[in-house]
Amino acid sequence: GRAPLVLLLSATVSLLGGLIFGYELGIISGALLQLQTDFQLSCFEQEVVVSAVLIGALLASLAGGILIDRHGRRRAILVSNVVLLVGSLLLTLARSFTVLVIGRVTVGFAISVSSMACCIYVSEMVAAHQRGLLVSLYEAGITVGILLSYALNYVFADVEEGWRYMFGLAIAPTAMQFLSILFLPVNPVKFSSWDSDCQKGLIPLQDTEDRAAAKREPYQERHYSFLDLFRTRDNMRRRTLVGLGLVLFQQFTGQPNVLGYASKIFHSVGFQSNSSAILASVGLGAIKVVATLVAMALADRAGRRVLLMAGCVVMAISVTTIGLTSRTAPLAMARDCKAATGPNASHSLSQHPLAPVPPQSAVSPIPPVSDAVKSQAGPSFAATTSLTKVFASTQSKEVVPNSSLTQKRDLVGQSKKEALESTGPPLSAAPWAQHTVLNWITLLSMMAFVSAFSIGFGPMTWLVLSEIYPAGIRGRAFAFCNSFNWAANLLISLSFLDLIDAIGFSWMFLLYGLMGVMAVIFIYLFVPETKGQSLEEIDQQFSRKR
Helix, strand or coil, rough: CHHHHHHHHHHHHHHHHHHHHHHHHHEEEEEEHHHHHCCCHHHHHHHHHHHHHHHHHHHHHHHHHHHHHHHHHHHHHHHHHHHHHHHHHHHHHCCHHHHHHHHHHHHHHHHHHHHHHHHHHHHHHHHHHHHHHHHHHHHHHHHHHHHHHHHHHHEEEEECCCHHHHHHCCCHHHHHHHHHHCCCCCCCHHEHHHHHHHHHCCCCCCCCCHHHHHHHHHCCCCCCHHHHCCCCCHHHHHHHHHHHHHHHHHCCCHHHHHHHHHHHHHHCCCCCCHHHHHHHHHHHHHHHHHHHHHHHHHHCCCCCCHHHHHHHHHHHHHHHHHHHHHHHCCCCCCCCCCHHHHCCHHHHHCCCCCCCCCCCCCCCCCCCCCCHHHHHHHHHHHHHHHHHHHHHHCCCCCCCCHHHHHHHHHHHCHHHHHHHHCCCCCCCHHCCCCHHHHHHCCCCCCCHHHHHHHHHHHHHHHHHHHCCCCCHHHHHHHHHHHHHHHHHHHHHHHHHHCCCHHHHHHHHHHHHHHHHHHHHHHHHHCCCCCCCCCCCCHHHHHHHHH
């Protein structure tokens, strides 16, 4: 009789975990505008505030795996909730730049541990035929969390010290997740064997066939050291290859950067009034949510391999199309950091309620649009910029702060540019304004890319990672792959502008297309199908196969 309740609570924990993650990534874009004026933050300090989450998350991906394996998944989520509450309180009550940074590092640590523990815990709690749906629910939570954060950015944009409310509201879903998990059973894999769990009734959601199989062949949990990830024992080296391949291809197909150009594409196809630009940005978010829901529905039917390969094929075609169209209709680029500290600072909050105008380079490697374009595009064009930027960076589950290298490069020649940008050319004179059809093709390609990522690499990478490792090392293995995910994300963000300077925008996107083709080949050769199999069957299948 407890099965439906545990199923509901597992779904709640997964959804809330994703929601908190997406919310914390998205909320900074609106909060930063107010923080910059309240704390008089320099460009570098703004960058530090955004990047602090990355530092916390990197620490978590190094230390969190040990916490998850030694003390159990359930306890790890509870600890992450407590840490997140502390971080949110620090941010809400912050009176200095230092406290802000400490709060952001704390929040980054908590959401990173929570993201790993939630996926693993839920994958172990539920039956094989429901695992895809419930682990993918985490990804759906992320997209909803980001949309929610943008709605609240808008609501509190003109409120005095509204950023305190923005940070403080994260406490509500955190408390809900904490309470939900208190009612869930202790993590099954912490017991001596699979067989004894079934007899104790601690896995109420496992199928009867799963139980029968477990009783015929008791599953003994083995103990692993971290170095076993690179050894041939139980075919661990191949599992590590699969995990690292998925997280690296997830990044190297260009996902952190492609959407950074969304705002320029929206603008070039004519989204110039306030309402239409907001609709465009929210539309992109809605596409992500819908695509993730499709992935949830198909994960246990079509299977992980099929969705990964289909998503990669569509992504490769999309970025190749963007690369080819941009050769004919180049997109304008401008680099700017202190936009809101210029002559328009006094009305920047009301004019661009959602947009992190000064620190856009900190949220994403893509340079923001010039003031001239912004003033003609209307306030919500800036909203589009910020929304798509944070969307670009979250689906890897990480924010993509830029480094001081790009920041310094952005600052070079700033004083010369400000005079030029204030008298920028009219939109009609822009080189891409004449290529309406090509611009629409680019826009549709970008929407296809968003959908394909949200169906394939977005949710499936984390689902497969939570399945392919033995229980005894699952936390450390997941954390190890996660740290590479963060590192690759950062590397791509840092190298993006340099690569564009070196080889050009269109060649950059054609290169992403090539990486997409390579990802399809990798998935075809190395990633096994895991739908409908219990975690024990997957483990035994990996152990046997060479």
